[in-house]
Every structure is written in structure tokens, then in C-alpha cells.
Amino acid sequence: MARRALEIAAAGGHNLLMVGPPGAGKSMLAQRLPPILPPLNPRELLDVSMIQSIAGELAGGALSDRRPFRAPHHSASMAALVGGGLKVRPGEVSMAHNGVLFLDELPEFAPAVLDSLRQPLESGETVIARANARVTFPARFQLIAAMNPCKCGLAGTPGHTCKRGDACAADYQGRVSGPFLDRIDLRVDVPAVTAADMIGPATAESSADVAARVRAARDIQRERYLAAGHPFSPMRLHPQR
Ligand SMILES: [Zn+2]
Incomplete structure (x- = not known):
């Protein structure tokens, strides 16, 4: 069921919360998301590369159309997450732009740090205010x-x-505050893996098979949006609240 939830999240660009005991495979599931998401289009690739360049993380100038996957530790500061510092640099929310931000051990993050994510979750960007300047970075992530x-x-x-x-x-x-949880569309319980699961028949599908279904779902959505006269954003399909 957790894998199915992840596929639905990928198809609809939904935010997802997984709840389950340690060792249930929550991190492993999250890491499976980027391979089943459609590759970055050229415009998205340009944005992602510019952010990586500003952050000094464009390794050897190599570009990849794989969507970013960022997994900051729960001890991360607000500046590390939303951006800031003496020499203003993008935070994890911007490094995850057009990709996935994975927060493991969600309740262990400082409440103020989680609250600072509400603005980017709502507007798709983060604004860093300084005495003499305002810097805006894109931050539209899943x-x-x-x-x-x-x-x-x-x-x-x-x-x-x-x-x-x-x-x-x-x-x-x-x-975890109610207003923060309100930004999360899907919640799924991920139970512990049992011995029966280990010896049961393997049902693992390749990422390519799942990715094909995700792509088909997004194609349907694109048609529906265009027919209704709405702009289509491949990253977050549903209109911003
Ligand atoms: Zn307990």
C-alpha cells in the first residue's frame, strides 16, 4: 500500500507523509520517488542547474535530468533549510526545487524550522530578507x-x-503543527516488515514500469488542464491553495 501511495503521490505531485516504525523501509521508499518521476524538462533543468551553481554544488559542471532529491537531517538550522547565511545562499528547499524534499523523523525538526517551510510550500519560493536587500529563490518541491x-x-x-x-x-x-500537516495531501501507514513479507512472492516492479504509469497519468492531467484553460505545472499538478 505504501508503494501504491508513493506512485499516486508521483502522479499527482502530492506531498506525502509516511508513518511507521523504524526499519519499515520509509527512507527506502522515499528514495524510490525520483526515478519514477518524469525527467526534468529543459526549462526545469536550467533552473535546477542555476541553483546548484549558485550553491557551488554543480559537480564538475555535469548536468542531469534526474529530479533533485534532498534529505536534510532533522538537526538542520532554519538557514540551512530555507536559505540565508552571511553570504546569502539557497537552502535545502531551493536545492530541492523541481524535485523532492525528504524530511525523515519529521517531529524531531525544531518547530520553528518546520514553520519556516510553510511559506515555500504555499508560494513555491523563499524570500530571505536582509537589512539592505531581499533575495528570492525558487522553492517548488514535492x-x-x-x-x-x-x-x-x-x-x-x-x-x-x-x-x-x-x-x-x-x-x-x-x-507537528496542524497548519503544517494541512500542507500534506496524503498520509499512509507503513507497518513493520514481517517474516511473512520476506518469504512471500516477490512483487517488485521495475521503476521504469511505474514511471510509465506516472507519465500516462500526467499526460491525462495535462490534457484536462489545458482543456479547462489552466496553466499546467508538471511539478505540482493541483492549483496552489
Ligand atoms: Zn511509544
Whole structure:
């Protein structure tokens, strides 16, 4: 079901939250997203390359049409995430422009840092204000977040009872604010992998097969948008709220 959710997120450009115990494969799933997304078009490639260049991360001048995948650690500062610093440079949200921003252990991020993501999530750009200047960087990314269901990590796992009872999950999930969660379209539970899963028949499809379905879904959306007279953005398909 988690893989299906990831495919739907890829097709619709939806933000996604995965909730499950450690070792359930949440990070692995997130990393599977860029290969199933359509490649960057030339315009997007130009934007991504310019941002990488400003950040000094254009390794050897090599360009790739693979969508960016950024996974900042939960100890990241606000400046590291949304941009800033003495010599203003783009943050992770801009490095993830036209690609994927993966936030693992979502409740472990500082609340102020998560709040600072609301502007780019809403407007697709980040504005860094200085005494004598304002710098705007593009930051239209797809957010994939993952979290444990509770502090000890095992709430909801069959046979497990948290020491602190229901408060373990309620307190932990309460660390992420409602307005932030409102920006996330899909939420899926990712249960622990069981021994039965390990010995069951392999159902793994190649990324190319999934990517083909994602591309077909986006083609349908493009036609629908154009027919309705709406501009079509391949990164985020649904209109901005
Ligand atoms: Zn717990």
C-alpha cells in the first residue's frame, strides 16, 4: 500500500507523509520517488542547474535530468533549510526545487524550522530578507516526510504496548503543527516488515514500469488542464491553495 501511495503521490505531485516504525523501509521508499518521476524538462533543468551553481554544488559542471532529491537531517538550522547565511545562499528547499524534499523523523525538526517551510510550500519560493536587500529563490518541491508513530517508535505494532500508553503517540505526533500537516495531501501507514513479507512472492516492479504509469497519468492531467484553460505545472499538478 505504501508503494501504491508513493506512485499516486508521483502522479499527482502530492506531498506525502509516511508513518511507521523504524526499519519499515520509509527512507527506502522515499528514495524510490525520483526515478519514477518524469525527467526534468529543459526549462526545469536550467533552473535546477542555476541553483546548484549558485550553491557551488554543480559537480564538475555535469548536468542531469534526474529530479533533485534532498534529505536534510532533522538537526538542520532554519538557514540551512530555507536559505540565508552571511553570504546569502539557497537552502535545502531551493536545492530541492523541481524535485523532492525528504524530511525523515519529521517531529524531531525544531518547530520553528518546520514553520519556516510553510511559506515555500504555499508560494513555491523563499524570500530571505536582509537589512539592505531581499533575495528570492525558487522553492517548488514535492515534500515527502516520514515519522515514527510515537517516541518509542512502536505504537500500533501488534503485541506492543507503549510504556506511556496512548500519550506516547499523541504527544509525539502533536509536535507537528496542524497548519503544517494541512500542507500534506496524503498520509499512509507503513507497518513493520514481517517474516511473512520476506518469504512471500516477490512483487517488485521495475521503476521504469511505474514511471510509465506516472507519465500516462500526467499526460491525462495535462490534457484536462489545458482543456479547462489552466496553466499546467508538471511539478505540482493541483492549483496552489
Ligand atoms: Zn511509544
